[in-house]
Amino acid sequence: MSVRKQLAVDWGTSSLRGALLDPQGRVLEERTFARGILTVPPGGFPAVFETCFGDWTKAEDILCLIAGMAGSQQGWMQAPYCPCPAGFDEIASQLTWIQPGRIAIVPGLRCENNGMPDVMRGEEIQVFGALQLLAIQDALLVLPGTHSKWVNVQAGAIRNFSTFMTGEFYALLRQHSILARTLPESDGAIDQDAFDQGVALALGGGSLLQTAFSVRTLSLFDRMSSTGLPSYLSGLVIGEEIRAQQLAAGTSVILIGSDALTQRYERALAQRAVTVQRVGAEANWRGLWALAQTIHPA
Amino acid sequence: MSVRKQLAVDWGTSSLRGALLDPQGRVLEERTFARGILTVPPGGFPAVFETCFGDWTKAEDILCLIAGMAGSQQGWMQAPYCPCPAGFDEIASQLTWIQPGRIAIVPGLRCENNGMPDVMRGEEIQVFGALQLLAIQDALLVLPGTHSKWVNVQAGAIRNFSTFMTGEFYALLRQHSILARTLPESDGAIDQDAFDQGVALALGGGSLLQTAFSVRTLSLFDRMSSTGLPSYLSGLVIGEEIRAQQLAAGTSVILIGSDALTQRYERALAQRAVTVQRVGAEANWRGLWALAQTIHPA
Numbered sequence: 001m002s003v004r005k006q007l008a009v010d011w012g013t014s015s016l017r018g019a020l021l022d023p024q025g026r027v028l029e030e031r032t033f034a035r036g037i038l039t040v041p042p043g044g045f046p047a048v049f050e051t052c053f054g055d056w057t058k059a060e061d062i063l064c065l066i067a068g069m070a071g072s073q074q075g076w077m078q079a080p081y082c083p084c085p086a087g088f089d090e091i092a093s094q095l096t097w098i099q100p101g102r103i104a105i106v107p108g109l110r111c112e113n114n115g116m117p118d119v120m121r122g123e124e125i126q127v128f129g130a131l132q133l134l135a136i137q138d139a140l141l142v143l144p145g146t147h148s149k150w151v152n153v154q155a156g157a158i159r160n161f162s163t164f165m166t167g168e169f170y171a172l173l174r175q176h177s178i179l180a181r182t183l184p185e186s187d188g189a190i191d192q193d194a195f196d197q198g199v200a201l202a203l204g205g206g207s208l209l210q211t212a213f214s215v216r217t218l219s220l221f222d223r224m225s226s227t228g229l230p231s232y233l234s235g236l237v238i239g240e241e242i243r244a245q246q247l248a249a250g251t252s253v254i255l256i257g258s259d260a261l262t263q264r265y266e267r268a269l270a271q272r273a274v275t276v277q278r279v280g281a282e283a284n285w286r287g288l289w290a291l292a293q294t295i296h297p298a
Numbered sequence: 299m300s301v302r303k304q305l306a307v308d309w310g311t312s313s314l315r316g317a318l319l320d321p322q323g324r325v326l327e328e329r330t331f332a333r334g335i336l337t338v339p340p341g342g343f344p345a346v347f348e349t350c351f352g353d354w355t356k357a358e359d360i361l362c363l364i365a366g367m368a369g370s371q372q373g374w375m376q377a378p379y380c381p382c383p384a385g386f387d388e389i390a391s392q393l394t395w396i397q398p399g400r401i402a403i404v405p406g407l408r409c410e411n412n413g414m415p416d417v418m419r420g421e422e423i424q425v426f427g428a429l430q431l432l433a434i435q436d437a438l439l440v441l442p443g444t445h446s447k448w449v450n451v452q453a454g455a456i457r458n459f460s461t462f463m464t465g466e467f468y469a470l471l472r473q474h475s476i477l478a479r480t481l482p483e484s485d486g487a488i489d490q491d492a493f494d495q496g497v498a499l500a501l502g503g504g505s506l507l508q509t510a511f512s513v514r515t516l517s518l519f520d521r522m523s524s525t526g527l528p529s530y531l532s533g534l535v536i537g538e539e540i541r542a543q544q545l546a547a548g549t550s551v552i553l554i555g556s557d558a559l560t561q562r563y564e565r566a567l568a569q570r571a572v573t574v575q576r577v578g579a580e581a582n583w584r585g586l587w588a589l590a591q592t593i594h595p596a
Contacts, residue, residue, distance in 0.1 A: 073518075110519075114502060117515040147511065164507040165475070172470040177463070204412060207542035208506060209462040209535070213445065217415040220371075221408075237507070244505035 004061045007053060008288035010122055011070035012036055016048070017284075020056050025289035027282075037069045037076075045076035057103075063295070064103040065288045068122035071096065071105040081110035081119055087157035088128060092294040106291065111160040118163050122284075123149045126256050127158060129287025130279040134254065141254045144261045146171075148241055164241045170234060173212055179233065182219045187230040190264070194228030198235020199242070199268045208240045238268045249273040256283050302359045305351060306586035308420055309368035310334050314346070315582075318354050323587035325580075335367045335374075343374035355401070361593070362401040363586045366420035369394065369403040379408035379417055385455035386426060390592040404589065409458040416461050420582075421447045424554050425456060427585025428577040432552065439552045442559045444469075446539055462539045468532060471510055477531065480517045485528040488562070492526030496533020497540070497566045506538045536566045547571040554581050 005028075006021040014036035020028045033052050040048050050057075057064060071079030079096035086109055095104040108121030123143045130141060131153065141151040146167035152159045173179050174187075201211050215233050218224040224232060242265075252275045255262040262278045269276055303326075304319040312334035318326040331350050338346050348355075355362060369377030377394035384407050393402040406419030421441045428439060429451065439449040444465035450457045471477050472485075499509050513531050516522040522530060540563075550573045553560040560576045567574055 114499070116499065116509075116512040117519050117521065118511070119515055119518065162508055163511045164505070165511055166507055168475055169507055172474055176470055176474045177466055201412070201414065205542075207462070207538055209464055209467055209539055210460055210542060211414075213416070213461045213463055214414040217417055220417065221415050223415065240505055241507055244503075244508060 004063050004292075005059060006289060006292050007056050007062055007064040008285050008292075009053070009064060009066040009068075009070075010125075010284055010288075011066055011068045011075070012122060013038055013069050016052060018053050018056075019285045021285060021289050025286060027285055037072070037074055045070070049076075062102065063292055065095075065106055065292055065295075066104065067106040067125040067284075067288060071108060071121060075105075077105055079105040079107040081121075082107040084109055084111035084161070085154075085157040085159045086124070087155075088291060088294045090157075091124065091128075092291060095295070106288075109158060109161070111158075113160065113162050118161060120149055120151075120161060120163070123151070123161075124158060125287035125291065126283040127151050127153065127287070128290060129283035129285070130254055130256050131156065132286050132290045133279060133283060134277065139254050140251065141256060142265060143256045144238075144265050145257060150245065164244070166237050166241045169208065170237045173215075173233060173237075174230070177212075179212065179215045182216050182226075183229050183233070184226050188227055190234070191225075191228040191231040192267070194224060194232040195235040195264065195267065196271070197224075198232040199239035199271050200235075202236050202239025203243050203271055205243070208236060211236050211240070234264065235268065238264055239271075242268055242272060247272055247274055250275075252276065254279060256280075302361050302590075303357060304587060304590050305354050305360055305362040306583050306590075307351070307362060307364040307366075307368075308423070308582055308586075309364055309366045309373070310420060311336055311367050314350060316351050316354075317583045319583060319587050323584065325583055335370070335372055338374075343368070347374075360400065361590055363393075363404055363590055363593075364402070365404040365423040365582075365586060369406060369419060373403075375403055377403040377405040380405040382407055382409035382459070383452075383455040383457045384422070385453075386589060386592045388455075389422065389426075390589060393593070404586075407456060407459070409456075411458065411460050416459060418447055418449075418459060418461070421449070421459075422456060423585035423589065424581040425449050425451065425585070426588060427581035427583070428552055428554050429454065430584050430588045431577060431581060432575065437552050438549065439554060440563060441554045442536075442563050443555060448543065462542070464535050464539045467506065468535045471513075471531060471535075472528070475510075477510065477513045480514050480524075481527050481531070482524050486525055488532070489523075489526040489529040490565070492522060492530040493533040493562065493565065494569070495522075496530040497537035497569050498533075500534050500537025501541050501569055503541070506534060509534050509538070532562065533566065536562055537569075540566055540570060545570055545572055548573075550574065552577060554578075 009018045016033040016035040019030045070076045082094050094107045097104045109124045110119045137156040139153050143149040148164040148166045151161040255278045266276045307316045314331040314333040317328045368374045392405045395402045407422045408417045435454040437451050441447040446462040446464045449459040553576045564574045
């Protein structure tokens with residue numbers, strides 16, 4: 001096991017997060033900045049990195065692994081996607097080093113589904129972190145979000161995965177569609193009944209193209225309160241994501257993400273008799289720490 | 299049959315169209331204005347109507363029927379929805395008269411699908427017009443658009459219908475989603491192969507939440523030309539709408555709308571061995587003229 005300190009970085013589209021880890025992987029300090037890659041001008045990545053983490057990287061023996069969109073075409077340096085199946089070894093052998101032995105970008109993953117390519121950058125680290133935390137080698141994992149990922153892991157390697165633009169569709173419908181006129185300004189607290197009703201309709205079949213219109217008509221005929229409509233729409237999109245999965249009753253999945261979001265998924269999955277285990281944001285730091293152990297074995 | 303001239307008006311969300319019809323229903327003159335109901339301030343409808351059609355409505359014996367969103371909450375005067383099943387007689391008996399015997403707003407329709415309400419305003423007139431033009435009483439009709447309608451007609455009455463937000467989803471993804479960065483500025487001419495590929499993927503099952511992401515990944519790996527991507531996305535959303543229908547092979551549908559759009563639907567439906575008849579914008583004027591005959595029988 002490495003005896004070095006580690007700077008673990010998740011550099012995403014809209015935010016930049018870093019954690020200083022001790023040699024045992026414990027988080028000594030965490031920082032979050034609104035400096036996602038979209039805010040960084042071409043060539044500006046080293047300066048942003050120095051501003052945000054320069055004090056931490058002064059240490060002679062620090063190891064810094066950066067996961068997420070920093071490795072994309074629009075990021076710091078392109079880190080080619082690693083093909084599935086991929087485990088720790090495959091990822092560790094395809095790091096893109098910015099400073100050899102000190103700072104590296106972790107590759108994303110790619111796979112094929114029905115002849116279509118799929119990609120992820122950053123979620124793979126959370127997956128490996130969750131496997132470590134739960135001490136398991138086989139699982140179906142779900143990472144809800146703007147682009148939700150369903151990830152199939154066997155024998156410690158990601159075999160394949162699929163992306164659902166669930167969070168983005170919610171935001172598009174919430175902010176830019178005709179439904180925006182019907183919905184209240186703010187989402188407010190979740191209305192569980194309205195959420196469940198949306199999930200149930202979505203699981204019944206059909207398509208979000210159709211079910212989304214019921215947000216408008218239920219409001220038109222005063223059959224749902226305005227305050228319930230955002231939760232109902234959330235249930236429709238999450239339910240649609242779940243409808244599209246092949247899930248036998250009794251299946252168990254691991255949900256990775258914020259409490260607010262994974263609780264919604266747990267509730268929705270219960271309608272299909274799927275049980276869940278929930279893992280929080282600690283999966284990310286744990287995954288990067290575990291990857292560092294692979295690179296620098298004791 | 300009425301011997302009066304008729305002003306047929308379709309007052310929609312984004313545009314206002316009117317046609318002066320002779321007593322036999324022939325179009326004498328047509329006008330289109332960018333004065334959809336969203337551009338009209340509260341109380342401003344009589345003035346806009348007078349500006350656009352005042353010269354036509356001077357005639358003593360003119361009859362004016364207005365279909366579309368003019369009868370909605372945000373329109374000129376609310377014309378309550380007529381419940382399905384509904385034929386000409388039901389609609390004719392529920393006109394909302396602005397000037398008794400001279401100017402009336404045609405009601406929209408409502409129905410229930412799986413416990414959810416659905417509504418239309420204006421499309422019902424095109425449906426009845428198409429039935430008249432084709433001299434039939436039973437049909438499955440499809441009106442593609444921002445909010446596509448699938449309409450089931452039996453014995454001359456609309457039994458039920460369902461709405462799909464297909465055109466709106468296309469616009470949302472095209473303009474506001476992460477895919478907008480991948481797509482070229484302008485749609486350009488349709489790329490038939492790319493369109494067919496999108497339809498095929500959508501018909502294969504799953505959900506638009508997933509298939510839409512392939513616009514990004516196909517581009518990322520240079521597996522589709524940038525100019526083909528808008529057609530591919532169009533195929534994905536239209537294919538998704540068609541996937542959600544229960545259509546036996548050999549089914550025939552009537553498509554009502556512009557050539558550009560109905561040709562795409564015809565092509566997509568062919569992948570499910572569904573044959574089509576296409577009817578153009580004349581269905582609208584024909585429907586309002588036929589409705590006028592019901593109100594003023596000879």
